[in-house]
Amino acid sequence: MIIGFLAGFATQSSIDSWYMELNKPSFNPPNSIFAPVWLVLYVMMGVSAGIVWAKGFYHRWVKTALYHFCFQLLLNAMWSIVFFGLKQPFWALFIILALIVLLLLTIKWFKVVSSVAAYLLIPYLLWVCFAALLNYKIWELN
Secondary structure, three states: OHHHHHHHHHHHHHHOOHHHHOOOOOOOOOHHHHHHHHHHHHHHHHHHHHHHHHOOOOOHHHHHHHHHHHHHHHHHHHHHHHHHHOOOHHHHHHHHHHHHHHHHHHHHHHHHHOHHHHHHOHHHHHHHHHHHHHHHHHHHHO
């Protein structure tokens, strides 16, 4: 939640100015959708990570799963900073593609520890894939 909150600062600074002026695809959701969706996704991510953590951080698979989780979370925050803070959709596209790869690896490792934890990350993966498509189209249109 802290990472999401901090990434929100970068987002909020551009959402009412720079982002409004961009050409966006027809399937771009209204801005009011993003905050509630991310709130739900961050809660699900936290519950998922909590389930894995509860299996015992001393366990090698748990550590590996949580390391992947932390790294994908850093890429998540970096995407917001690059896209909104630095106003660089092209470079943000590379970050979000790397995020998808790392998120797939995180889900794989979470599944080793707990299927429920892995399944809780599926909506997040789907939303990030949608965000990647939006990112690409915004870069292409601008």
